[in-house]
Amino acid sequence: MNEKILLINDIPGYGKVALAAMMPILAHMKYDVYNLPTAVVSNTLDYGKFDILETTEYMKKALQVWDELGFSFDAVTTGFIVSQEQADIVTRFCQEQSCRGVRIFVDPIMGDEGHLYNGVETETVERMRNLCRVADYIMPNYTEAAYLAGMDCREGDLDETETRQLVDALRAICPHSILITSVRTGGTYVVLGYDHERNTYFQLPYNLIPVRFPGTGDAFSAILTGQVLRGHALETAALLSMESVRNLIAANMGVQDIYKGIPIEQCLNLVEEVQTD
Template identity: 50%
Template sequence: MKKKQILLINDMAGYGKVATAAMLPILSYMGHPTYNLPTALVSNTLDYGKFNILETTEYIKGVFPVWRELGFSFDAIATGFMASETQARIIAAYCREQAENGTVVYVDPIMGDEGKLYNGVTDEAIKSMREMVSVAHLVFPNYTEACYLTDSQYDAAGVTAEGARRLLDSLLKLGTKSALITSIRVDGQPSVVGYNHVNGEYFTQPYTEIPVHFPGTGDIFSAVLIGYLLGGKELKPSTRKAMDVVYKLIDLNKDNTDKNRGIPLEKYLDVL
């Protein structure tokens, strides 16, 4: 089967395996021709507490006309961190245009975690991320992001199975065809919940937490998930595979001294 071409629209860290730096090696290893458009250049993972960031909106404004003129197209686009509301609007318009020509759009609405927005994420940014969700074939926020996108109340204790389904339905109302919610406690059990529009199935995939923190694990999850979806696998088994890979990689690296740089993926690509 011919491998699918995918464009990653996300930030690029100079030091650390997060965002594009984490996703590109995984998707390439899985055989998909992978291209990238950085939304921002970041000196290092934010977990170090000090960083330098360069927003690339002006650069992006000049890229899309060139790509249109050259006739470039992609089978899929995966979006992540948006550096500004203006940038999100430009990228959403491009994704909508490409989707009309058959491109599948995956959206990771990176905005916050553990009930809080990341520093610098504004109400306008939430609105612009909703616009990204409106053009998505599949969106996969974490529990915090799902609550902000849908104006739902965040509860640190999690939700019931019925509450998880309501939250998924609220995401679908924003325009996405299918949806996942990661890092959500369902009846006390850490889980990923989902809805697959292809077969109308709601599902819950429980997992066991390893009590260590690595930046970039969400990006690893995204890349593995997308890699299997592009290979023709269904959403539920692709989700389980991505969860299992993340668990194994965390387990293999849980004793690393400097966790802030993320997981050194190149050593462990055979886990895929």
């Protein structure tokens, strides 16, 4: 029977981000995919005008019903969390699931480019740390990693000592595996990682494609979850995820409206599906 993955993230009405990006990818990778929306969003935020319907009350009631019905999952992946109350709800739920042997993947969505997103309060950082403490895998970008670690965001490159300090600061919060995206070091961009199962650090360089599609982080998170659950080591799973996202971006460079994200359903053949030997 296919493994069951619960995705906790927002759902857009217009645009291929969050659940609209993650669900097709993981279904294509042959997983049973379920979702708990944290918000219904009119469209991707890149358009500059949007409306958000928070779903906190629905989340509480849905989780209660699922518990009464005895629903279970093999993995949980979390993304955008709207409020402090939601963060507490999701953390408690993930803690309970972790105690049952469910693997927890956390993308601590809070900010980018050196600052928190509009509407994200400083208290959110501490609550996201609490969620990271119960995770098996966390996947912050550099800005989010720095906030979680209580370190300043650097505009320039990090040196080798600073990259290790950043990873180790997150290891003090999340005792398991860590990936940090969008880090600049040695004149290039890299994904930093620590694999707790192998007790290994790694650094994966990549060439930055000069176009920004919303939802590529969600795609990366989904593919990584799927590849880890296939049995790949974290470094291999990260490489496969990076290559898939690069292919998705490269194949859509010519689209006119990049704000709505990559048309995932039309590009699923580009999602890497190498099987574990």
